[in-house]
Amino acid sequence: MMGVIAASLRRPAPLIGSLVALVLSALIIVIAASFIGTGSHATGAVDRLAAADVIVTGRQQLTVRADGGPQTVPLPDYRRVPAALAARLGSLPGARAAVPDASFPVALILPGGRVVTGTAAAPLAGQSWTSARLAPFRLIAGTPPAAPGQVVVGLQLARQGGLRTGSVVRLAGADRPALRVTGVASDGRADAASASSVFFAPAQAAALYGHPGQADLIGVIARNGTGSPALAAEVRSVTGGQYTVATGAARGAAEDPAIAGDDADIEGLGGSAGADIIVIALFVVAGTVALSVSQRHRQFALLRAVGATPGQVRRAVLAELAVLGVAGGAAGWLPGCWLARRAVRGMVGHDLLPPGAAAWTSPWLLLIAVGSCVVIGALSGLLAARRAGRAAPADALRDSAADRRWPHPVRTGLGLAGLGGSGALVVAITRGGAGTQELGTALSLLLALMVTVALLGPLLAALAELLLRLPARAGGVAGRLAMAEVASQPRRMASAFLPVALSLAFAGTVYFLDTTAGHTADVQERQRLTAAEVVTAPGPGVAPAALAAISRQPGALDVVGLTPAQITVTDPDLDTIAGEVVSGGSLPGVLDLHVTAGSLRRLAPGQIALSAVEASAGQMNAHLGSTITAWLPDGAPYRARVSAIFTRSFGFADVLIPASAAAGHLPSPAVGQILAQGGPPGALGGLRNRFPGLQVSGRQLVNAEDQQMQSQTDYLNKLILASIVLLAAITVINTLVMTTVGRRQALLLLRRVGATTGQLLGVTAWQSALLAGTGIVLGVTAGGVTLSTMTRAITGTWPYVPVTAGVALIVAVIALTLAGTLGPTVLLLRRSGADQA
């Protein structure tokens, strides 16, 4: 039989469709595997701490024991260490010095009024001048800061801001006198640290840091002749297992704790979203393989008639798929690497990965691609191989392409069971909520629905033919012929419209889930904010003193401070979500969060408020009065009782924590924004003298953390959408071309009987109409059910489908269908016309 398999490659036309599907699968697998590898290898550049041979930090992972076992997530902020540890480490034999490093976000107002906050990847940070030796920074002009009110700036920052010794700057939003630049320092590299470092006198730095007696990390510099490993061993002998000791490239994660989160995100994207898309690819390959095998039914029947056993035919089909898998995997490897590199560059641009992160494109990816495609080909071809093996030998005597008259009872039964299963999934999602796993859950529900459509395909094709029969008769002989062909080959028609439905459903679901979330956020934002004025400042925010100052304004009614923070909860997996820390007065006076249980009038220590999505049964399963544990950005636990549940959380936050509980556990003591109700309009502008850079706006409430997370989510969704659209478009064209080529004999026979080219194109056009129409109806139905279920569960609203986008999607699907049917038909007819000439 191996000779039969090898021989089938002599005429590869029937195999090209399956090969294309496997190449697509290889592309996706390579990209997903590259993401996982990138996440596990990315360490971030060692920049600001380059001179520290060993870096000691708190354990940056939060591990929580749950029912399913321990779960670990990276912390979004430093788990701080005692600054006094530096003295012990500095006395080690191998250490020349140990320096505590404590940085805090700042925004500078330059002499001309321009505000500098740094970039998203390298925000402007203040630190003590004593930390300068960790880079090391050396003065190239002026003197070090010796007293409060004096600063030294990095060389790149000085150049970009036009600063020099003697320049006067101010801290935006701070209740502080102006700062004088006493010097400019350089680390010898034109890097991010040089553009984002502001050095203060140690006492002022400690006051601005806001965490007395603590530091973000301790940098230990080795004596001459002592290597990093030896020094690290000495350090570990002092610290035990309580802290993390990093050397070499691992110091990059210590320099930026967000890197670990970025790595986890990209690994998660490669793992979970990649798995979803690979399952879709499996589905697509299975459909293509089934079509390829069905088009060679007579060949397999001939083999059976000559004496091949069912097992021999099955093994031949599977071996053929294994060969195609090797070819497909190899062909998809390099394009997949190229696409992965492009995607990673985009992620770096969206701060999903640290600057300088590069895609992992090891040659191992070739092995992964080939191995996976062989497995996918074999798995997806199991049913088709079984069907080929069961080809009736007597079919070799028949030259009929007609399918069996009645649908296969097992297939129909499974389809009905799938329908029931999908319904149960809809109910479960509606009751349990989908929460933060919405995209993965949506794809799972959609996949269940599409499997149902695939199983019931022949029945649906027969139904479509029945509905279109009368209108087709109005199309004359072309319409009648088209419907006759559809009626005799419902399975082939189903194989053709399934990718149309699949592409529309998946692309539509991913895209409109995103538009719905965005629209809901916009609507809720307009409904949410009732405050008259919103006070913010560039950088970390406004000094806490501003809260009291605004409260003392004449006529002020409610004044509330909100500071965004990433809070870790179990929902039910350990997950980091957007939160707000609430300070000041009564929240309902400035925000209408549509509280459905409890009250937000006073959020006291020991209390916590949750969004309805987070509190739902599928997430935290919490209700009013439940006691839950949340973890603050530095990993400190906060055990609290749920005092309120609210629904208007989109674009805002899912958890509210009182400021008193979070004090000392946030990256900065600044307040993100202050909402004020009451008082004469414009009066707050007078506070700008005391709090430079203060911005007072009418109606814009922004959670910077949520905005950034949403922007990143949008980019990731676009990546996933692009993958699905690419997969879907090529699949539609591929399958339709295969189906059209499979009609070659019928088309040529009709031509010989006397049909004109116009009539033959008319037949194809009618069939395209049926394909497109059925595919669109099924795709819209499956996608609509999925979208509605998800949006009702997540936002409580119906899907938001912009008309233009919806029409564009349907037009694109129709165009693809026509391209995949009429195009090959025209080519076939031209070629057959040339042959006859």
Next chain:
Amino acid sequence: MPPAPAGSSLEHMQATTGFPHASNQAGPAGRDDRGRPVPAPDPVVLDSVSKRYGRRRHAVQALSDVTVSFPGGTLTAVVGASGSGKSTLLQCAAGLDTPTSGTVRIAGTDLSGLSRRRLSVLRRRRVGFVFQALNLVPTLTVAENIALPLRLDGRPARKDVVTRLGEAVGIGAQLGRLPHTLSGGQQQRAAIARALITSPDVIFADEPTAALDLVTADGILGLLREAANDPRRAVVIVTHDPVAASRADRVLMLDAGQIVTEMTAPDAAAVAAVLQRQGPRR
């Protein structure tokens, strides 16, 4: 191994393949209780075979209680109007289809109850089949198509055997070509060669000359006639052509799924007259 009839252009095939004739293998019908040799059963025996397609009011009775045997060394032609059950008889006799009732024996083996796998093995070793058209696997060369039953059986296909068989049927020069480059007659010759490669007990041919011109058809029928000269082999052809039927030792006429007439070595005119009397199936 007993040689093929002298003068047969296929005698080298048996002499040189080294492949034992299937009927030479010792079987349960070799000797009786007293050790006396018992004649081998006819290669194909149908006993009360019926075949019905569909159910209830849509049911079609394609064969109705047919009992017939096809002895070795004979060429039998099965004729009848369209829809009389000729192809159904062929399919059931060859094990390509399962009768609704009755038994079919090939080389003494009852086909009922055989698994798909065992039936396939039996077919590849004991049965040769020539279809009306599309006989050959399109991606295999002519030589590979001829050798296919041996390869399916896991046996080596000696190149010289395939070459000699190809030459014997008149396509020695086309062995390396793909089927789509051959004429209809050349494809049928290749199919006959494939049917003969395993020295089967029976060869079934379904309308083997339907799409061929008279000269080519005559050549094909000559090969099938020659194959039937082996006393241990039966050749059964389904045809609607009186000329083709006249080459047979025996002609069975089917009507409405039953054998209605049996003629011994009739001429073409006699066959045509019988067909004329039968008329088209209503």
